[in-house]
Amino acid sequence: EIAAMIARALGRHGGIRSLPVPLLRAGAVAGDVVERMTGMNSPLTSRRLAALLEETHLTSAKLVGTGFTHPVTTEAGLAEMVAWYRACGPRGS
Numbered sequence: 001e002i003a004a005m006i007a008r009a010l011g012r013h014g015g016i017r018s019l020p021v022p023l024l025r026a027g028a029v030a031g032d033v034v035e036r037m038t039g040m041n042s043p044l045t046s047r048r049l050a051a052l053l054e055e056t057h058l059t060s061a062k063l064v065g066t067g068f069t070h071p072v073t074t075e076a077g078l079a080e081m082v083a084w085y086r087a088c089g090p091r092g093s
Contacts, residue, residue: 003016
């Protein structure tokens with residue numbers, strides 16, 4: 001959901017592209033082999049893929065229950081972040 005919000009903030013309305021999980025698993029196994037054979041870190045390993053595929057459900061109910069109010073929506077905050085990033089230019093200057 002957050003990736004879709006960021007895509008909208010960037011003006012990319014073509015949808016989020018994804019790869020099939022079996023293809024990712026095969027790539028992760030290849031990464032495992034590369035790490036074992038070379039001792040170098042691979043960007044995709046079975047361990048990293050498992051962490052990326054893990055589902056996380058977070059709720060702000062307890063925080064809101066204390067009286068906290070969100071200053072902006074997630075979507076508005078992401079749009080603000082994208083505007084800031086674009087204003088900084090390609091080198092963050």
